[in-house]
Amino acid sequence: MGNYDALLILSFGGPEGPEDVMPFLENVVRGRNVPRARLEEVAEHYHHFGGVSPINQQNRDLIEAVRPTLDVPVYWGNRNWAPFGEDTVRQMKEDGVRRAAVFATSAFAGYSSCRQYYEDIARISLPDGPELVKLPHYGDHPGFVTAMADRVREALAVLGRDDARLVFTAHSIPLAHAASAYESELRHSAALVNAALGRTEDWDLVWQSRSGPPQVPWLEPDVLDHLREVKAGGVVLAPIGFVSDHMEVVYDLDTEAVQVAGELGLPMARAGTVGTHPAFVRVVADLMAGPEPVPCTLETCPQV
Structure with missing residues (x-):
């Protein structure tokens, strides 16, 4: 080894x-x-x-x-x-x-x-x-991509809509830090997952869990704002920026995003993280x- x-x-x-x-x-x-x-x-x-x-x-x-x-x-x-x-x-x-x-x-x-x-x-x-x-x-490793694609397939099956909008999420960071490879690596990984799914529909990368003073700009759009603007019959949220379903996933997505989707009458399922x-x-x-x-x-x- x-x-x-x-x-x-x-x-x-x-x-x-x-x-x-x-x-x-x-x-x-x-x-x-x-x-x-x-x-x-x-x-x-x-x-x-x-x-x-x-x-x-x-x-x-x-x-x-x-x-x-x-x-x-x-x-x-x-x-x-x-x-x-x-x-x-x-x-x-x-x-x-x-x-x-x-x-x-x-x-x-x-x-x-x-x-x-x-x-x-x-x-x-x-x-x-x-x-x-x-x-x-390892966000572009074939094992990570395969695992994430399978989690999305499971969520699509739960939602029962193959045409659902696929929305990838990751932790937001201040724009001052965004010059790193963080966003580009996430977009590349999301594209690989979408290709592994064989989907031709457009997908989105949005952000969650921002903190800090409101006057400091962070990566946008926020996932909750995006849900309010998305024009789709259903949405699958895929937390590609996280490897496990930890607190920011279960609160920001399973609690807040679920509440917003319910208010909008928007069918939504959350894909699991790669986990085990x-x-x-x-x-x-x-x-x-x-x-x-x-x-x-x-x-x-x-x-x-």
């Missing part, structure tokens, strides 16, 4: 109970001077689901799916909540790991989706610990067995 003797799955993290929510959010925004009122607003999203983010269990499920495909041990660490990456790397050192591949649970370029994981790796690395090598972006689809699970082993990763440039994944 390449030159690695372990795999580290590195993710964002999420609260696992109501008492975790505010400490988790404080970790997320540390050093960014986010108003307390904004944290309390976002906290309500988590409390709507009992204070539990789905992301940690979905990472556990991914790890269990990946393990049988590898001949090296699999570890898991997070940026913002337990198990923290630094604690995991200390355990890896104790276990004698020398060189580990790092699979980030984010498929595309950009600051928070890629560059920040490089920063995480630098922060959690130990001088005499294992070498940590981040695997490359077998084709996506195989992506990890493929990347580990592939060529030595080339680190991203600041042009591809800028610092902020």
Whole structure:
């Protein structure tokens, strides 16, 4: 399996109970001077689901799916909540790991989706610990494309409309960061998925989960605004920018977007994320067995 003797799955993290929510959010925004009122607003999203983010269990499920495909041990660490990456790397050192591949649970370029994981790796690395090598972006990998296409097919079947408008969604970012490869990689991946479906109809790429001051421009249109403007007999939302159905998917799409579609009388189904689809699970082993990763440039994944 390449030159690695372990795999580290590195993710964002999420609260696992109501008492975790505010400490988790404080970790997320540390050093960014986010108003307390904004944290309390976002906290309500988590409390709507009992204070539990789905992301940690979905990472556990991914790890269990990946393990049988590898001949090296699999570890898991997070940026913002337990198990923290630094604690995991200390355990890896104790276990004698020398060189580990790092699979980030984010498929595309950009600051928070890629560059920040490089920063995480630098922060959690130990001088005499294992070498940590981040695997490359994988939004155009055939396994990712196949898995996403299958999820869309499932949603089309639920909706019962082959002619439904296909609307891909991803996390919005400030326009100041959009000069990265983030948007172009997402559009390329969406085009590959549409081709895999054999569809000739037009599709859309829209954005969700924007935050920050309203005077700061972010990528648009927002998914809710788009639903109000779309002229179609039905819509399938495909959250291509996310690899699991975590909080921003289940709140922004399964809660807010469902409410808007209901108000509009617009038939809508939400495609699943790639999750533990077998084709996506195989992506990890493929990347580990592939060529030595080339680190991203600041042009591809800028610092902020």
